[in-house]
Each structure stands twice: as C-alpha cells, then as structure tokens.
Amino acid sequence: MPFFTTNRSSETNQNVQRTFVDVLYDHTGYLEANGGRLGPAGSLSGRSVAVVGAGMAGLAAAYLLDQQGAKVTIYEASERAGGRVRSLHPVPGDPAIFEMGAMRVPPSEQLFNHYAAQFGIKPYGQFPDPGKVNTGIIFQNKTYDWAAGLKAPAIFDNVSAGWDALAGYWMQHVGNNLADPARFPVAQDNWQSLIYPSTPAGPEQGYSQISFYQGLVQAFVENPGRWNTKQWTAQDFALFGALGLGSGGFGPLYQVNFAEIARLVVNGLETDQQFYPSGLGGIADGFVQRLRNSQIQFRTKVTGVAQTGDRPTVTFQPPSTTGPEQARFDAVVVATTTRAMEVDMGISSSPEWLLPSATGTALREIHLMNSSKLFVLTKKKFWKGTDLPQNIQTDGLCRGLYCLDYPDSDYGVVLISYSWGDDSTKYIALRNARQRLDTLLDSLTPGSPQFVRALREQIVPEKTTMIDWQMEQQYYGAFKLNYPGQDTENANLYHQFLDRSPAGIYLAGDSVGWCGGWIEGALQTGVNAAAAVAQRVAGQGGLFPNNPMTQASDRYSYGP
Numbered sequence: 001m002p003f004f005t006t007n008r009s010s011e012t013n014q015n016v017q018r019t020f021v022d023v024l025y026d027h028t029g030y031l032e033a034n035g036g037r038l039g040p041a042g043s044l045s046g047r048s049v050a051v052v053g054a055g056m057a058g059l060a061a062a063y064l065l066d067q068q069g070a071k072v073t074i075y076e077a078s079e080r081a082g083g084r085v086r087s088l089h090p091v092p093g094d095p096a097i098f099e100m101g102a103m104r105v106p107p108s109e110q111l112f113n114h115y116a117a118q119f120g121i122k123p124y125g126q127f128p129d130p131g132k133v134n135t136g137i138i139f140q141n142k143t144y145d146w147a148a149g150l151k152a153p154a155i156f157d158n159v160s161a162g163w164d165a166l167a168g169y170w171m172q173h174v175g176n177n178l179a180d181p182a183r184f185p186v187a188q189d190n191w192q193s194l195i196y197p198s199t200p201a202g203p204e205q206g207y208s209q210i211s212f213y214q215g216l217v218q219a220f221v222e223n224p225g226r227w228n229t230k231q232w233t234a235q236d237f238a239l240f241g242a243l244g245l246g247s248g249g250f251g252p253l254y255q256v257n258f259a260e261i262a263r264l265v266v267n268g269l270e271t272d273q274q275f276y277p278s279g280l281g282g283i284a285d286g287f288v289q290r291l292r293n294s295q296i297q298f299r300t301k302v303t304g305v306a307q308t309g310d311r312p313t314v315t316f317q318p319p320s321t322t323g324p325e326q327a328r329f330d331a332v333v334v335a336t337t338t339r340a341m342e343v344d345m346g347i348s349s350s351p352e353w354l355l356p357s358a359t360g361t362a363l364r365e366i367h368l369m370n371s372s373k374l375f376v377l378t379k380k381k382f383w384k385g386t387d388l389p390q391n392i393q394t395d396g397l398c399r400g401l402y403c404l405d406y407p408d409s410d411y412g413v414v415l416i417s418y419s420w421g422d423d424s425t426k427y428i429a430l431r432n433a434r435q436r437l438d439t440l441l442d443s444l445t446p447g448s449p450q451f452v453r454a455l456r457e458q459i460v461p462e463k464t465t466m467i468d469w470q471m472e473q474q475y476y477g478a479f480k481l482n483y484p485g486q487d488t489e490n491a492n493l494y495h496q497f498l499d500r501s502p503a504g505i506y507l508a509g510d511s512v513g514w515c516g517g518w519i520e521g522a523l524q525t526g527v528n529a530a531a532a533v534a535q536r537v538a539g540q541g542g543l544f545p546n547n548p549m550t551q552a553s554d555r556y557s558y559g560p
Contacts (some may be wrong), residue, residue, distance in 0.1 A: 013312050017108040018179035021191050021265045022494070022514040024184050025551045028110035030544075036118065038064050038527070038541040039534050045069035047537045050314045050329045052302045052345075055083020056519050057508040058335030059287035060115075060526030062294055065533060068542065072294035073327070075316055077301040077474045079342075081288050084475065084510075085519065087090070087281030090377045096409040097279045098375040100467045101478075102519050103127070103387040103415075105276065108268030111527070114285070119286030123274035128390050128402055130243060136389035138396065138447035139242055140235075145389075159240045162220045162229030162489025167245075167265050169227075175266035177554075188555060191266070195259050195487065196559050207259035208487040208558045212250070215258030216240070241396040245270045249399050252421025256367070256481040258406040259558075269518055277406045283519070301474070304345055305332055307354055307503040330532040335508040335526060338363045338493070339476035347505075354503045362489035368477025368511060370470040372424040374436055377463035378412035381405055382454050388472075389451060395419075397443035398424050414455060416440055420478065430470060435466045437473055480510065487558035490514065495553040497532040506532045 018026045031037070047070045051058045053078035062072045073284060080086070084101035084292035104127035105112055116122070126132050135146040137153060144153040152160055174194070177187035192198070196206035207215060220232040232240075241251020245264065253261065264270050276282075288442045289298065297316075303324060312332040317324050334341060341363050342348040348363035383390050392401040397417065405414040417423075417440050430436040437459075445452045470477035482490055493512045508529040513521030531549050533540035544547060 015179040017268050028114045034544045037067050039068050042069045043538050043542045048329045051282045052334045053335040054081040056522035057526035059335045060523050061530040063287045065289050065528040065531040066294045074298045075298040075302045076298050079298050082281050082284035085280050087279030094409050096406045096411040096413050102280050105275035106268050106273050111523040112519050121282045124277045127273040127275040130391050135392040137389040138394040143447045158230050159236050162227045165227040170265050196557050210258050211484050212258050212261050213254035252423050257484040260481050312504045331504040332539045333506050333529040338366050338511045340474050358492050362492045367483045369420050369479050369481050370424040371420040371478030372468045373418050374416045374466040376414050377460040378458035381412040382458045397438040428468045498553050
C-alpha cells in the first residue's frame with residue numbers, strides 16, 4: 001500500500017471497501033438491496049420530524065425519511081444547504097469552482113458513490129495530489145522536483161520504506177478484509193489487536209491510547225528493522241510531517257491518536273482520491289431537489305432541543321421574528337458539529353433522562369481540528385504546457401498548494417495553503433484575504449520563484465477567497481480527529497442512535513462518525529439517525545430486515 005513510491009490507478013483498484021473498519025456495516029449494500037429506501041413507502045406518513053442542520057448528514061436523513069412519507073422540517077442557520085460541502089463559483093455561470101470544504105473523494109466512500117450516481121455526479125480523473133501530478137517539495141529551504149507517477153525524491157527513501165511497510169501491514173491484516181462481508185470478522189479481530197489488545201501491557205498499549213507521534217516512534221525509532229527502514233531521525237520526522245501520507249503535511253496531526261491515522265489507511269481514504277469538476281455541492285443539491293414532503297427553513301438557528309411530554313421540542317429563532325419559537329415533533333435529528341451541539345444548543349449539558357451524561361461528556365471533549373483554505377482565480381491555467389509544478393508541498397507557511405483544472409472553464413483555480421491544526425492557526429489573525437495571499441506567496445517565493453512570478457501575473461485580484469472553519473459561526477472547527485483515549489467517546493457518539501432515546505433525539509454528523517472531515521462519515525450517521533427515527537415512530541414496520549439498527553455497539557474495546 002505505498003503512498004510515496006507508486007501512482008496507483010483507481011481503474012485497477014477493484015477490491016474497494018464495503019464498510020469502514022469501526023463500523024463493519026454495509027450501509028450502501030442495504031440501500032441498494034431495497035431500492036434506495038430504509039423502509040416501505042408511506043410507512044411514516046403523518047409523522048413529523050425535525051432535522052437540525054442541512055449538511056450532508058442532515059440532508060441524507062431528511063431525504064430517507066421523506067421517501068417514507070414523513071414531513072421533515074430542516075432548520076438551517078445559514079442561507080445555504082451543504083454544510084462543510086461548499087462549492088463556490090467565483091465567476092457566475094462559469095464552471096470554475098472554489099471547494100471551500102470537502103474537495104476530493106476516494107473510491108471507498110460507498111455511500112457518496114451511491115448518491116453521486118443517483119444524482120448524476122461523475123469524477124474526472126484523480127485529484128492532483130502530490131506525485132499524481134508534477135510536484136515541487138520545498139523542505140528546509142531546498143527544493144526537490146517530483147515528476148508525476150515516478151518515485152518520490154531520494155530524500156524520502158527512508159521514511160517511504162518504513163511507512164509503506166507499516167501501511168502495507170495494516171492493509172494486509174485489516175483493510176483488504178473490508179471488501180468482502182464474509183471477511184469482516186477477520187478485519188474486526190485484527191483491528192482490535194491494534195487499537196487495544198485484550199491483554200494490554202500498560203496504559204500506552206494500543207493505537208487508541210497513543211499519539212500519532214508516539215506510534216511513529218514505536219515503529220521507526222524503537223523497531224525500525226521490523227518495518228524495513230533505518231532508524232528515523234529528527235529530520236525524518238520533520239520530512240514526514242511536511243508530506244504526511246502523500247496528500248499533505250501531517251505534522252500538525254502528530255498529537256492525535258495513532259488509530260485515527262491508521263483509519264485513514266485501512267478505510268482507503270488516502271488512496272486514489274478523485275476530482276469532481278461539477279462540484280461536490282451537487283450532492284447537497286441532489287438531496288434538496290428530491291424532497292417531496294419536506295422543507296428547509298434557512299436563516300433559522302436552533303438554540304435548544306428538549307422534551308415536552310413524550311415528544312421532543314425544538315426551540316429556534318426565525319429570521320422574521322424578534323423572539324424564539326418552539327415546535328414539537330415525533331423525533332429530532334441533530335446533525336451539526338459536536339461544538340455547535342454544545343455551544344449553540346447546550347445539548348451536552350442536557351439532563352441524564354434526555355441525553356446520557358457520558359454522551360454529553362463526549363460532545364464536550366471530542367477534538368475538532370482547525371482548517372484553512374485560500375483560493376485564487378487565474379486568467380488562464382498558466383501551469384499547463386510548462387515545467388511548473390501543479391502541486392507544491394512545503395514546510396513553510398504555504399503548506400499545500402494545488403492547481404485545479406476545471407475542464408470546461410478557461411480560468412485556472414489555485415488552492416493556496418490548504419492547512420490544518422497549528423499550520424492553520426499561524427495566520428488566522430490575517431483577516432484580509434489579499435494580505436494573507438501576499439504573505440503566503442512571499443513565503444513561497446524563495447523556494448519556487450518562477451511559479452510565484454507566473455501565478456502573480458495571472459491572478460484575478462477580486463476573486464481571492466479564504467475560509468478558516470474554526471472562525472465560522474455554527475461550525476467552530478473543520479473536522480473531528482480524536483486525541484489519545486477519545487475513541488471510547490467516539491464510540492459512544494456513533495452508537496447513540498441505537499440507544500432507543502426516550503426523548504426521540506438522535507445525533508448525526510461527521511464529527512459523530514468514524515471519519516471526521518469525509519462526506520462518507522456524515523452520510524453514515526445520517527442513515528443511522530433516519531433508521532432510528534423510522535423505528536421509533538413506526539416500529540419494525542418502518543424498516544426492512546438487516547437494517548442499520550442491527551449494528552452492534554460492542555464490537556470493540558477502545559481502552560480502559
């Protein structure tokens with residue numbers, strides 16, 4: 001499973017995962033076997049459901065419930081649907097897009113592919129990740145060229161050998177067993193032996209209990225021979241941090257738990273990532289256009305979810321009134337970030353009878369990562385037909401740069417410094433987009449002067465757009481990545497939909513799922529929550545056999 005040494009083709013990657021390792025349930029297989037529905041048409045007629053948040057999880061839940069006849073009211077605090085899937089057209093009517101949130105999708109995202117096919121959204125080749133296209137690496141003030149499809153520069157040889165061996169071990173024992181449901185138990189046993197063995201030798205035993213950095217030290221400093229590498233040096237750790245798994249700098253993620261990084265590998269999330277030139281926002285549009293019994297109330301912020309009698313109540317602030325209003329429903333799906341659940345709605349402090357205290361603790365504690373992007377529009381695709389790189393990775397301020405070719409547009413799109421964690425925090429005080437752009441390009445100039453000169457000549461200044469997700473109201477962060485010890489809390493959040501909530505309140509969203517920052521995680525939790533609602537209001541008649549409610553909540557032990 002090499003990340004540095006080969007350029008794998010998705011056309012030859014036939015054995016894609018049917019599930020993610022912590023989930024071990026084939027959501028897509030269930031929908032495909034039942035005509036895309038969770039349960040019989042009309043089985044929820046006359047029932048009312050609230051969905052808080054019109055992101056991917058909320059829209060998926062609303063769509064599935066709407067198909068069964070429920071009347072769904074979606075409360076969305078902003079003026080748009082999609083959440084952290086946000087496709088902006090800098091020039092109205094032109095196909096060029098700034099993907100402010102999700103931007104690349106691997107084949108293992110089965111639910112995404114299910115809905116993309118249903119809504120007519122198709123990929124256009126691979127996303128221009130490092131090594132997939134001509135790439136420039138700037139590390140410790142030196143520049144290295146990496147030609148598309150060829151081996152990474154020799155400076156990566158040691159870290160590449162070690163990482164490829166470790167990732168290959170994970171795929172052999174875990175990832176490859178996720179393509180066939182008959183092999184899911186093998187993946188389960190092997191994953192358990194990694195995340196928290198049944199007979200731990202101490203508090204730091206198991207990937208769920210140690211940091212990414214600790215895991216790398218254990219592998220490549222303490223046991224390098226096992227992984228076909230020389231002992232890693234401080235420079236090797238810095239180098240690996242600059243490029244990560246081959247798709248951007250992972251140094252800012254050294255503090256998250258090791259299991260989170262292993263998940264990226266075994267779930268296929270860093271492999272063969274695809275480019276969607278029509279915009280990932282098309283998934284949100286597809287859901288919205290197919291709602292029949294339901295509506296979205298935009299610019300309506302939910303400030304509380306409680307219970308009145310035997311039914312849940314939503315408190316919300318409509319845009320046209322001065323005070324809050326309330327409405328009662330048969331069930332409520334809360335599909336926002338965990339921080340919005342805590343900060344905006346106070347759900348994490350709900351009484352025990354409404355939400356178990358352990359779930360409230362998990363909502364408060366689960367870690368959300370910062371993330372920033374800055375896009376510029378260029379008059380033409382200046383990198384094409386030249387020796388200029390289409391991707392640049394650095395250890396400086398301008399971390400990951402991507403030149404994006406929207407085939408039906410004459411404009412070029414350049415994503416400058418897609419960054420996360422501390423790399424994002426470094427410059428969030430630069431609130432003016434042009435000031436930040438100039439600062440980033442100044443930092444990039446010494447290592448890639450020709451590229452910066454060509455870029456500056458082509459920039460359309462008024463089309464410079466940036467986002468810091470941690471600064472966005474109702475979001476408070478970009479994506480979930482657990483710290484050591486937090487996998488237990490993550491399991492609590494993911495399985496909340498199975499708890500037969502007496503209040504009829506169910507949590508969803510990618511920060512509740514097992515792959516924060518990926519559309520698939522949001523969709524999985526949206527399907528789960530919709531299934532819980534259908535069972536609550538219609539009993540077993542609301543779902544077909546082998547539905548998501550059959551998932552087990554005790555598959556793994558993640559720690560003490």
